[in-house]
Amino acid sequence: MSRSINLAVIPGDGIGQEVVAQGLKVLSAVLPQDVKLETKEFDFGAKRYHATGETLTDADLDALKKHDAILLGAIGDPSVPSGVLERGFLLKLRFAFDHHVNLRPSKLLPGVATPLAGQPEIDFVVVREGTEGPYTGNGGTIRKGTPHEVATEVSVNTAFGVERVVRDAFARAQARPRKKLALIHKNNVLTFAGHLWTNIFNKVAAEFPEVTTEYMHVDAATIYLVTQPERFDVIVTDNLFGDIITDLAAAVSGGIGVAASGNINPSGEFPSMFEPVHGSAPDIAGQGKADPSATVLSVALLLRHLGYDSEAARIEDAVSADLAERGATPRTTDEIGDALAARVSG
Numbered sequence: 224m225s226r227s228i229n230l231a232v233i234p235g236d237g238i239g240q241e242v243v244a245q246g247l248k249v250l251s252a253v254l255p256q257d258v259k260l261e262t263k264e265f266d267f268g269a270k271r272y273h274a275t276g277e278t279l280t281d282a283d284l285d286a287l288k289k290h291d292a293i294l295l296g297a298i299g300d301p302s303v304p305s306g307v308l309e310r311g312f313l314l315k316l317r318f319a320f321d322h323h324v325n326l327r328p329s330k331l332l333p334g335v336a337t338p339l340a341g342q343p344e345i346d347f348v349v350v351r352e353g354t355e356g357p358y359t360g361n362g363g364t365i366r367k368g369t370p371h372e373v374a375t376e377v378s379v380n381t382a383f384g385v386e387r388v389v390r391d392a393f394a395r396a397q398a399r400p401r402k403k404l405a406l407i408h409k410n411n412v413l414t415f416a417g418h419l420w421t422n423i424f425n426k427v428a429a430e431f432p433e434v435t436t437e438y439m440h441v442d443a444a445t446i447y448l449v450t451q452p453e454r455f456d457v458i459v460t461d462n463l464f465g466d467i468i469t470d471l472a473a474a475v476s477g478g479i480g481v482a483a484s485g486n487i488n489p490s491g492e493f494p495s496m497f498e499p500v501h502g503s504a505p506d507i508a509g510q511g512k513a514d515p516s517a518t519v520l521s522v523a524l525l526l527r528h529l530g531y532d533s534e535a536a537r538i539e540d541a542v543s544a545d546l547a548e549r550g551a552t553p554r555t556t557d558e559i560g561d562a563l564a565a566r567v568s569g
């Protein structure tokens with residue numbers, strides 16, 4: 224039986240272009256010959272915005288919808304006002320394709336440097352809600368530009384949206400050996416949203432008696448992520464807290480250059496999208512300094528999502544071996560991509 228992957232590729236801005244090229248290189252190298260890989264590149268990002276004023280149109284969404292999955296580099300450029308591409312492209316796409324499970328694993332691989340003392344066992348996954356919270360664009364400003372300006376940014380939390388992501392996190396915790404789930408919020412202050420999350424979390428917990436649960440406020444969680452990261456197994460949290468703590472989680476688990484993510488639409492109604500946790504890093508763009516490992520590991524998440532488990536594992540092993548053997552001499556983005564492609568095909 225011949226198999227195929229019809230992949231939408233969005234390199235995006237800055238280092239997005241550089242790292243996606245490596246992700247594709249490794250993907251082509253790992254796939255068996257009977258799997259037909261078809262890729263279609265989309266030019267979303269700053270260049271297209273400057274040329275056309277468009278970020279993401281309905282026609283674009285229709286075109287993207289036809290694919291099995293999406294591989295994204297990163298979006299955002301200093302030449303475009305902050306938020307235009309992030310809201311107008313990235314969040315619009317995540318919302319339109321109902322990517323409500325934003326999956327961000329953090330694993331400190333053997334021999335990988337961490338700023339933490341010793342070599343703690345870090346192996347947890349953050350299930351970040353991806354379509355609600357303060358990222359929905361509900362809010363506004365009055366008396367703009369005056370000393371009396373007032374700006375609001377409303378956090379939207381629906382029982383439906385919270386329950387489905389909490390259920391997903393419980394199911395993931397149940398399937399992992401340690402079976403632990405932490406809810407991270409700030410329910411001592413954000414009482415409306417926080418109590419909704421806590422009540423739903425406790426209700427769903429009753430259906431998963433094998434899962435050990437804990438609650439912690441997000442400020443305290445940032446302490447434990449640094450002082451006791453081994454304590455975490457699965458974390459569930461809202462869109463904003465999840466965004467922030469996963470950069471921190473990346474920093475303690477080998478760095479932002481190795482942090483992968485999946486924006487999952489669990490029903491399969493829309494293609495899921497895989498991307499590194501990092502952004503377009505304009506400070507290092509075009510210099511060949513970006514670590515493509517996060518994108519390559521995102522390709523592994525993509526493959527696992529599509530049922531190519533052994534190919535995903537080969538990529539993860541290759542990255543793990545590459546990181547363990549990384550010497551002090553810096554390599555270019557391209558060189559790391561070549562080394563990973565050689566490992567998965569060797």
Ligand SMILES: NC(=O)C1=CN([C@@H]2O[C@H](COP(=O)(O)OP(=O)(O)OC[C@H]3O[C@@H](n4cnc5c(N)ncnc54)[C@H](O)[C@@H]3O)[C@@H](O)[C@H]2O)C=CC1
Nearest residue numbers: 297298299300309479480501502503504505506507513514
């Ligand atoms: N998913 C996306 O497309 C995201 C886009 N952004 C956008 O990216 C732009 C830059 O955002 P920043 O806040 O600077 O975050 P960033 O993640 O792009 O960069 C933060 C720091 O990490 C470093 N870094 C990032 N990726 C790296 C890699 N692969 N290898 C080595 N170092 C790496 C950068 O050089 C920088 O020092 C903004 O326009 C932002 O809105 C930010 C986060 C996610």
Ligand SMILES: CC(C)CC(=O)C(=O)O
Nearest residue numbers: 309310313314466500502
């Ligand atoms: C650029 C934002 C819209 C998103 C972000 O920082 C993230 O998803 O990690």
Ligand SMILES: [Mg+2]
Nearest residue numbers: 466467470500
């Ligand atoms: Mg982020």
